[in-house]
Amino acid sequence: MRVLVIDDDPFARSLLARQLSELAIQEVELVDSGEAALSRLARGMPAFDALIVDLNMPGMDGVQFLRHLARQRFRGGLVLVSGEDADILRSVAKLASARRLRVAGTLHKPIALESLGQALGAVPTFAESTVMGDMRRTYDEQDLRKAIATGQLVNFYQPQVRMIDGAVAGVEALVRWQHPDDGLVFPSDFIPLVEQSGLSDELAGAVLAGALRAARQWRGAGLELRVSVNVAMDNLFALDLPEKVVNAAAEAGVPAECVVLEITESQVTRDLDRLLDVATRLRLKRVGLAIDDFGTGYSSLAQLRDVPFDELKLDRSFVHGASSNPQLQAILRATLDMARQLGLRTVAEGVEDREDWDNLRDMACDFAQGYLIARPMPAEAILNWSSDWRAKGHQRLVKPQ
Ligand SMILES: [Mg+2]
Missing domain, CATH: 3.40.50.2300 (Response regulator)
Known part of the structure; x- marks a missing residue:
């Protein structure tokens, strides 16, 4: 170094x-x-x-x-x-x-x-x-369409574990662009372009399909995981989204209740009727709906009020380091309390050290995701990781009952 x-x-x-x-x-x-x-x-x-x-x-x-x-x-x-x-x-x-x-x-x-x-x-x-250092390149819509069409977009998966017993519960699919010249390109370098180009639906579809294929393989090996896929609020305006998700899951042989859509922030809702129509039908079909990055941007109380979410993801900025920061502690405690009263499953992102873990566990947060547990990894690595975690990884975190 x-x-x-x-x-x-x-x-x-x-x-x-x-x-x-x-x-x-x-x-x-x-x-x-x-x-x-x-x-x-x-x-x-x-x-x-x-x-x-x-x-x-x-x-x-x-x-x-x-x-x-x-x-x-x-x-x-x-x-x-x-x-x-x-x-x-x-x-x-x-x-x-x-x-x-x-x-x-x-x-x-x-x-x-x-x-x-x-x-x-x-x-x-x-x-x-x-990886890209200062050589950061910019891409255009053509590059992106080609990347989607030729399968250059690949999913990495970051595990989520249940805090009470360390059980491996699910993964969040995080998309990367395996660029033929530039190596691994991170979402921050191409998601804005996806949105500008109106390719959000294509991207979400490709990520979901990849995640379902992976889930199918893990199930085949005896590991039943929930898979979470990030979608923009804008994707929720497509009236046929619930059918698309359910059909894709059925085709892959994965139960719909194992799919969670993490909804990221968006402008003020343009058309609440339509949004509710889609969101409610997703829930009727047992697809999970998580409010992502809760507390930041537009992921707010108004959205919790309007949309039938069943999961709340705490943003990393409220999680990591909270135990030594009284302001964060207060926000975290109040948010988890509220989520419990609303009957939402809680998932903390950005659990990076032992203090973060103990703090959330004391506050009875349901699930944890972050570097302390595992970094995002390719689909093939999940099975090995999971048996390592079960064999020894979680023992250092989960107190014996
Ligand atoms: Mg997310």
């Missing part, structure tokens, strides 16, 4: 250098300002996997530096450091994420070796998203 340290204080720099060498990180460069860092980054290779940034610097401060970094689309991990209080660090981290930078950790000065190690330990989890 190659790390760049940006701090105006020479003492802080040499302390960090020493700590990094204790963590066996050999490739370290040190600079004393945001300006120096930007010119070093502009020289390009070798690229850095992580930057450790002091937020309080004379000249260009940390926040300004992050703005420049975002413009350069830096794809490595960021570790933010400050002597200021935790709220400020948190706000800056949020700002950085909003600018699509990848924050691996926030550290309070003086830096503890263990927290530094932990933060840097989170950096490789970004690796899968850095």
Whole structure:
């Protein structure tokens, strides 16, 4: 791992250098300002996997530096450091994420070796998203149509487990574009284009078909999983959607109740009648309906009121790190309480560490999904993962009754 340290204080720099060498990180460069860092980054290779940034610097401060970094689309991990209080660090981290930078950790000065190690330990989890690095390409509608037609879109699957006993309950299908030249392309790089091109229905259909094929194979091997597929609210305006879903499931030999449609945000509902018609018939046919990313964007109480959801997915931003954040705790507790009263199944996304898990379990959340359990994986890997998980993986998380 190659790390760049940006701090105006020479003492802080040499302390960090020493700590990094204790963590066996050999490739370290040190600079004393945001300006120096930007010119070093502009020289390009070798690229850095992580930057450790002091937020309080004379000249260009940390926040300004992050703005420049975002413009350069830096794809490595960021570790933010400050002597200021935790709220400020948190706000800056949020700002950085909003600018699509990848924050691996926030550290309070003086830096503890263990927290530094932990933060840097989170950096490789970004690796899968850095495949394209700064060479990020843009695609057009033709590329996309071809990709759908030739099967270049493949599903990865991220497991969901029941918190009370660790049982493997389902998977969320997450689409990737296996591009012949560019490698694995992530949804953030092509979903906006899907929407602009009016290809949402085609994409949702392709993802659902792939997920059902996979579910069929897992069932054949004795593993009965629910499969969740992301669809845009706009897809719910197609009156024949319930029939399409049910027919596709029947053809694949998978019960309709094993299919969950995760509905993502959309503008204010244009045509509530039509939406209710489709949503209600999906539920009558026992297809699950989850409100995705609950609490963000348009995934709000109004949607819960209007649409017959039977599952609520807590957005990662309310889950990870909640146990040490009183505001998040309050939101989480209230949301889970409400979901229980409404009779909704609850699934937490972004369960990334033991604290997240214990916290949600204490609040009686039903299911968990996140890196702590498993990263998204190809369909073929699910069976092996699941037997590993049953053999040993879940024992460290599930308390004996
Ligand atoms: Mg989702």
